[in-house]
Amino acid sequence: MSLKCGIVGLPNVGKSTLFNALSDAGAEAANFPFCTIDPNVGVVPVPDERLDHLHELVESKQKIPTSVEFVDIAGLVKGASEGKGKGNAFLSHIREVDLIVHVVRCFDDPNVIHVEGDVDPKRDIRIIEDELILKDLETVEKKVENLKRDAKGGDKKVLHNLEVVQQLKEHLEVGNAARTFEVDPEDRQIFRELFLLSDKPVLFACNVSEDDLDSGNEWVDEVKEVAAEFEDEVVTFCAKIEAEIAELDEDEKQAFLEELGVESAGLDRLIKAAYEELGLITYFTAGPKETRAWTIRRGTKAPQAAGVIHSDFEKGFIRAETVSYATYAELGSEKAVKDAGKMRQEGKDYVVQDGDVMLFRFNV
Numbered sequence: 458m459s460l461k462c463g464i465v466g467l468p469n470v471g472k473s474t475l476f477n478a479l480s481d482a483g484a485e486a487a488n489f490p491f492c493t494i495d496p497n498v499g500v501v502p503v504p505d506e507r508l509d510h511l512h513e514l515v516e517s518k519q520k521i522p523t524s525v526e527f528v529d530i531a532g533l534v535k536g537a538s539e540g541k542g543k544g545n546a547f548l549s550h551i552r553e554v555d556l557i558v559h560v561v562r563c564f565d566d567p568n569v570i571h572v573e574g575d576v577d578p579k580r581d582i583r584i585i586e587d588e589l590i591l592k593d594l595e596t597v598e599k600k601v602e603n604l605k606r607d608a609k610g611g612d613k614k615v616l617h618n619l620e621v622v623q624q625l626k627e628h629l630e631v632g633n634a635a636r637t638f639e640v641d642p643e644d645r646q647i648f649r650e651l652f653l654l655s656d657k658p659v660l661f662a663c664n665v666s667e668d669d670l671d672s673g674n675e676w677v678d679e680v681k682e683v684a685a686e687f688e689d690e691v692v693t694f695c696a697k698i699e700a701e702i703a704e705l706d707e708d709e710k711q712a713f714l715e716e717l718g719v720e721s722a723g724l725d726r727l728i729k730a731a732y733e734e735l736g737l738i739t740y741f742t743a744g745p746k747e748t749r750a751w752t753i754r755r756g757t758k759a760p761q762a763a764g765v766i767h768s769d770f771e772k773g774f775i776r777a778e779t780v781s782y783a784t785y786a787e788l789g790s791e792k793a794v795k796d797a798g799k800m801r802q803e804g805k806d807y808v809v810q811d812g813d814v815m816l817f818r819f820n821v
């Protein structure tokens with residue numbers, strides 16, 4: 458399961474610098490707007506101390522983390538939805554992502570051009586949101602027209618769908634994002650297939666100066682205010698520092714972070730927050746060959762979780778032997794877990810929990 462996070466924001470706010478720190482893909486980052494035209498794609502491993510520790514305990518040959526995909530998208534400007542600054546092409550790249558990482562400039566630097574002239578997170582966020590919403594309005598208006606045509610037959614279901622989509626249209630028209638449209642989950646299904654841009658979950662990433670990394674600043678507070686309204690997550694990072702951290706090995710990295718007064722690298726926090734925003738959890742498999750992390754959606758049952766490894770595991774699923782990471786780490790080995798009677802036998806209705814260590818029994 459590969460999930461895509463799209464890095465979105467105004468031009469020259471640090472999107473490519475962030476992307477480069479995240480991945481080894483080497484996108485061009487420079488101090489001029491519209492430096493990026495074609496999207497850059499990178500697969501980024503999800504950091505997980507539990508996996509590191511399991512790998513040490515099991516002494517397996519290989520350690521394989523799970524990953525998410527990041528896409529560095531070109532900067533959007535006011536008028537993008539009408540095609541300004543190649544806006545239509547850029548917006549279409551956003552349609553393909555599962556999560557929007559919205560980079561907001563929260564640093565002051567006279568040498569780095571701001572396309573709107575000064576730093577103003579609330580205004581900047583509004584510009585991007587407005588473009589997404591305007592694009593969605595186009596899509597929704599078309600849908601309304603189609604449904605109106607279909608509704609002539611008097612079909613009750615179609616009439617209901619039309620009513621929901623019309624309400625959504627009104628919601629968008631006054632500048633609200635589709636993700637804040639309150640509607641029954643069933644009715645949400647009606648417009649899910651439209652893949653609306655403003656319906657995607659958002660994670661705000663505040664790009665601050667090195668000095669404000671541990672303290673934050675008033676611009677970050679502004680972003681938090683906006684995010685609270687939408688119930689979105691906020692992560693603070695310094696793209697420039699992250700680029701430097703990415704060059705260091707693990708020991709150097711820890712020392713550098715301590716010096717900066719922060720617990721973990723912004724990127725690690727960002728990847729984790731993105732993972733959580735997407736409703737994803739991790740389970741592990743551990744053996745002499747490899748210790749590996751696997752991604753599933755929260756609420757997935759054991760056979761479907763097994764299917765992520767191989768479809769045969771799902772088809773021929775018999776049962777799962779499982780133990781939580783916490784118990785495994787406490788007891789120190791699979792044998793110790795079994796001796797303590799802590800290895801559980803779970804059937805096809807078991808809902809896999811974050812951090813479970815799993816062994817699937819199957820039959821093909």
Ligand SMILES: Nc1ncnc2c1ncn2[C@@H]1O[C@H](COP(=O)(O)OP(=O)(O)OP(=O)(O)O)[C@@H](O)[C@H]1O
Pocket residue numbers: 466467468469470471472473474475485486487488489490491492493494531532533564566569664665666667695696697
């Ligand atoms: N926290 C920061 N402090 C100071 N300068 C920064 C910071 N983050 C990024 N920059 C600088 O801002 C400039 C623009 O960065 P970058 O190319 O990553 O922007 P972008 O959002 O990808 O732009 P575009 O939309 O044009 O592709 C670069 O010169 C970069 O070094």
Ligand SMILES: [Mg+2]
Pocket residue numbers: 472473474485486492493529530531532
């Ligand atoms: Mg760029």
